[in-house]
Amino acid sequence: MNKRSSISGQLAVVTGAASGIGEAVVNRFADEGARIVLLDKDKEKGAAFAQNLSSRGIDVKFYECNVTQEESVNVTFDSILKNLGSAQILINCAGGFFENPSFENVEESHWEEVLELNLKSVYLCSRKVVPSMKKSKYGRIVNVSSQTAREGLVETSLPYGAAKAGVLGFTRRLASELAPDGITVNAVAPGVVLSPRVAELHKERLPRLLSEIPMNRAGGAEEIADGIWYLSTPGASYITGVTLDINGGRYMT
Ligand SMILES: NC(=O)c1ccc[n+]([C@@H]2O[C@H](COP(=O)([O-])OP(=O)(O)OC[C@H]3O[C@@H](n4cnc5c(N)ncnc54)[C@H](O)[C@@H]3O)[C@@H](O)[C@H]2O)c1
Structure with a gap:
């Protein structure tokens, strides 16, 4: 394999790894021969997934981690560094929303919960991998944003739209700061992906949503x-600070 496309043997940390896009990233990285750390707050699902991968000879470890909690993130990443070494790759994938109140009905608690899960978590996890990436003058951070950060979609929660747009601002700002250190920071903005959560959330409007793609x-x-x-x-x-739109043509720049 061409060395420039190989992540074989690299240590990759994936948050929200037990379901949906995170799970697919883990499977893709496993095919590429990466060493993978799965982080998820769902202990049962995460551990079962890791066990399944291990039984197929894949080098994985699962850590139960709540990426919105500073202490949980710090303890987890310190343990990864101590036991497995420096991560070359961080995928900030944990995120999502479960309800979509209209603006006047957005409670402060909902605002904070969604911002913490989708934006603060990206900051908390990124700052734990950057020091060792800087030392080795190499790193790849990919943040999972959303199409809703690219255009105003009423189908998604308002704080979610704000948080995912924040992820793009964070990505660009951090990309500039870390560019001299050989660390790239990029984002992907997915359109509709029928993870179990999204299939349930959008089940009534799904035919219309799909017809717009x-x-x-x-x-x-x-x-x-x-x-x-x-x-x-x-x-x-040579790619840093960009947002890769992956949405079947729904939003084009
Ligand atoms: N599915 C879509 O259509 C879609 C579209 C655009 C963006 N996204 C983004 O992609 C990412 C994955 O979404 P999905 O729908 O594929 O996955 P999902 O909702 O099926 O799974 C999310 C995973 O994250 C874990 N998680 C939730 N809160 C956590 C926390 N505090 N700490 C650690 N783990 C936590 C969950 O346990 C779950 O395993 C999210 O950031 C989401 O916002 C999804």
Whole structure:
């Protein structure tokens, strides 16, 4: 394999790894021979997934981690560094929303919960990998944003739209700061992917949502994972601060 497309043997940390896009990223990285750390707050699902991968000879470890909690993130990443060494790749994938109140009905608690899960978590996890990436003058950080950060979609929660747009601002700002250190920071903005959460959330409006996509279908989680994989390779060395839209043509720049 061409070295520039190989992440074989690299240590990759994936948050929200037990389901949906995170799960697909783990499967893609496993195919590429990476060493993978799965982080998820769902202990049962995460541990079962890791066990399944291990039984197929894949080098994985699962850590139960709540990426919105500073202490949980710090303890987890310190343990990864101590036991497995420095991560070359971080995929900030944990996120989402579960309800979509109109603006006047957005409670402060909902605002904070969604911002913490989708934006603060990206800051908390990124700051734990950057010091060792700086030392080795190499790193790849990919943040999972959303199409809702690119255009105003009423189908998604208002604080979610704000948080995912914040992820793009964070990505660009951090990319500039870390560019001299050989660390790239990029984002992907997926359109509709029918993870269990999203299939349930949008079940009534799904036919209309899909009809608005030029390809007339939802994206596969593995199609998002392919984009994330590319941005995680050594070969994506001159790409930083970008947002890769993966949405079947629904939003084009
Ligand atoms: N599915 C879509 O259509 C879509 C579209 C655009 C963006 N996204 C983004 O992609 C990412 C994955 O979404 P999905 O729908 O594929 O996955 P999902 O909702 O099926 O899974 C998310 C995973 O994250 C974990 N998680 C949730 N809160 C956590 C926390 N505090 N700490 C650690 N783990 C936590 C969950 O346990 C779950 O395993 C999210 O950031 C989401 O916002 C999804």
